[in-house]
């Protein structure tokens with residue numbers, strides 16, 4: 001089978017939505033009958049995103065096969081409705097790690113191993129491997145960072161080498177930004193022209209430019225870019241700001257981007273299949289009735305901007321489920337430390353239709369989160385706890401219902417008299433030896449649901465598979481006692497050794513999952529737990 005490759009690089013500045021551009025191009029090619037996969041290249045030395053601070057780098061997105069990757073992989077999954085696997089993610093660190101390992105294994109047959117060509121060659125091998133594994137007609141490769149940066153130069157070199165090797169099967173797209181300085185009041189193309197020239201000097205001549213801007217591009221500017229950036233007529237594509245990212249594939253369609261890309265590869269449209277997506281986008285844009293969801297966490301020194309990136313899968317999962325019920329979700333970030341300072345503020349939680357405590361690590365803000373969870377439990381406010389949110393709900397229940405004062409997780413208090421959440425057995429040694437990178441319980445594991453639970457009702461099936469990322473777990477020594485006090489163990493590993501879901505019976509909705517359901521929510525298939533949570537929140 002012929003594999004075709006679309007490389008995407010960003011010009012002018014970061015944060016212009018390269019990931020969503022990749023996902024959207026993938027979506028339109030998929031809707032025309034082609035099998036698509038997408039790869040993210042992160043130019044960091046970190047071997048995976050697991051060791052990067054989410055407030056700096058964004059959410060750590062966990063794949064089914066247990067890789068800790070970039071949030072863009074989540075965008076690909078949501079747009080393509082496909083599981084994207086570890087093979088589709090690489091970092092500079094990961095690439096060098098394999099080159100060095102090969103060198104130590106004498107795999108280069110005595111040659112001098114050099115940065116060029118051996119590093120780009122390793123990148124190419126990885127790209128081809130992922131394309132083959134996914135059996136993809138098209139593989140879209142997002143090169144992280146901005147053109148002109150020192151860090152991504154070897155990845156651009158890999159792209160150039162691939163084009164030289166098979167010119168008919170490789171194209172380049174640059175996603176750029178066209179500012180409209182307020183004092184000038186007109187859209188400027190010069191930064192894009194300069195960025196293209198920089199890309200040219202790396203031997204790459206883009207076939208398309210996606211022009212991100214506040215407003216659509218006019219004809220004059222399109223022509224200017226075509227002339228000065230040396231791209232074919234009609235290939236400067238307008239990519240204005242949108243209300244919802246899910247609208248972007250539809251905007252590209254207006255510019256006939258899918259057709260133009262297929263033409264470039266001398267391929268035909270096999271089918272047209274964007275109807276459901278169109279309907280979904282229309283709903284998302286039209287719904288008016290609001291639903292207010294509070295997300296309680298430790299939000300210090302981060303603005304709204306970084307928050308949205310750190311919790312992107314949670315946010316998208318809430319949106320999918322809300323739109324499913326024709327509601328407009330209004331999200332509010334609630335700093336749990338405020339409750340620690342002033343418990344009186346807890347009553348503000350009444351304003352929300354539902355509360356979520358998402359995943360997290362460490363002690364900051366934890367007591368405030370526990371107070372918020374208690375408030376939800378006692379006041380019948382729908383509550384969804386994700387990973388840490390489940391562990392803290394267990395602690396809250398142990399302290400306030402089972403009266404185990406000072407119950408805690410050993411992550412925070414090693415000497416707690418009641419370690420209701422404790423270190424997983426296989427993690428003890430790893431923590432002692434400080435082997436922290438990529439060593440949590442990661443990726444998909446099966447879970448069996450209890451027949452009479454809210455979760456079973458939500459999923460409509462007994463056996464499920466969900467993605468994990470944690471070192472601590474529910475301590476089975478307290479299982480019997482907590483169950484006697486009314487905590488429902490709604491899901492466990494098939495061998496019944498690991499508690500995966502807890503619930504509080506007789507509550508509107510009180511569910512905590514040890515896994516992260518948010519990673520598996522898709523626009524047209526909202527996640528069952530989020531769906532039920534939203535349903536309870538609006539009832």
Ligand code: GLN
Pocket residue numbers: 358359360361362386387388389391411469470471472473
């Ligand atoms: N800190 C907790 C653990 O490691 C929860 C992790 C999370 O929320 N992803 O078990």
